[in-house]
Amino acid sequence: MVRAAGLALHGPAHGPNPRVGCVIVGPDGTMLGEGWHRGAGTPHAEPAALADAAARGHDVSGATAYVTLEPCAHTGRTGPCTDALSRAGVGAVVYAVEDPNPQAAGGAQVLRSRGIEARHVPVAQARDVNRRWLGAVALGRPWVIAKWAQTLDGRTAAADGTSFWITGDEARAHAHGVRAEVDAILVGTGTVAADDPELSARPAHVEAPHQPLRAVMGRRDTSGARVWRDGNAVAIDSHDPHEALRVLAARDVRTVVVEGGGTVTTAFLRAGLVDELHAYIAPALLGSGTAAVGDLGIATMGGALRGRDVTATALGVDTLVTAFLQRGPQ
Ligand SMILES: NC(=O)c1ccc[n+]([C@@H]2O[C@H](COP(=O)([O-])OP(=O)(O)OC[C@H]3O[C@@H](n4cnc5c(N)ncnc54)[C@H](OP(=O)(O)O)[C@@H]3O)[C@@H](O)[C@H]2O)c1
Structure with a gap:
């Protein structure tokens, strides 16, 4: 998760979207793919990490995705990350920050309903990456x-x-x-x-x-x-x-x-x-x-x-x- 938070920092601090990083790890602990969100209108961190795993020739079925923010369950400019993760056959998702945005929230629940383990594990680095964004959403x-x-x-x-x-x-x-x-x-x-x-x-x-x-x-x-x-x-x-x-x-x-x-x-x-x-x-x-x-x-x-x-x-x-x-x- 700390690695994912580091990746998130590559994304732009400005703009309407949060900075998010994702690392996909195989059952044996091997890193299969990683990615981050490059700003509004571009793929979210999870599809970016899935694409990276595919480019490296890795099968992610049964793997665990570590993502700094709860995967989104809604269609904005890109499709729901919950769909991308379940389509790829990921077995578990660990996320560090619950999505405070009511439009995008509920991803963990969607994953669980599809039989994918979804665990919220708070990690300070992952929260700090988006301190201003999370503050703005909370303050409205x-x-x-x-x-x-x-x-x-x-x-x-x-x-x-x-x-x-x-x-x-x-x-x-x-x-x-x-x-x-x-x-x-x-x-x-x-x-x-x-x-x-x-x-x-x-x-x-x-x-x-x-x-x-x-x-x-x-x-x-x-x-x-x-x-x-x-x-x-x-x-x-x-x-x-x-x-x-x-x-x-x-x-x-x-x-x-x-x-x-x-x-x-x-x-x-x-x-x-x-x-x-x-x-x-x-x-x-x-x-x-x-x-x-x-x-x-x-x-x-x-x-x-x-x-x-x-x-x-x-x-x-x-x-x-x-x-x-x-x-x-x-
Ligand atoms: N060192 C620094 O970091 C720094 C940074 C910026 C400025 N400065 C310096 O600060 C000085 C300018 O300071 P300032 O206080 O006059 O400028 P300011 O805060 O930039 O502007 C004040 C003007 O804004 C309007 N205004 C907007 N909101 C207001 C409010 N809530 N209450 C009252 N007026 C409001 C009023 O003009 P209207 O009549 O147009 O409504 C007021 O005269 C300059 O000497 C500048 O060089 C220094």
């Missing part, structure tokens, strides 16, 4: 990452509005990698007016990275800005973060990175709509300027929003701190 809205670059004293721009560049090359390269993993980037009109950002994903060493949808939230006219250079952008004429997420969900967005500025980030935090924090912290002090986060209506230490599963990563002279947030008030 896009998963929200709030990202910013700040000085040690918590400033995201100087008093004159400049914010280029707070952090160094390595931190900025990392942020480009995150952009390539999400479905959308959202900023406020204030950031567009101040910085005229491109909001594209430009990770080093990736030739044609996935480009997320660019979303701008606010009422003022920003036409002519670089974010509007092609059709891969959406204007959200609202100050309501819930409305922004509804607009993005309607565009099939599962994961969005909110890149500021402070006004928009604060609005999402106040609404309890931030699931994950990414703070790139530079060893610099400004003393004045824009605060990374504004008033959250928290007056006492006990009310502090606290992260969990925290990581701290050195990126050149900067440090990236990531954390997951408990779901706050809606």
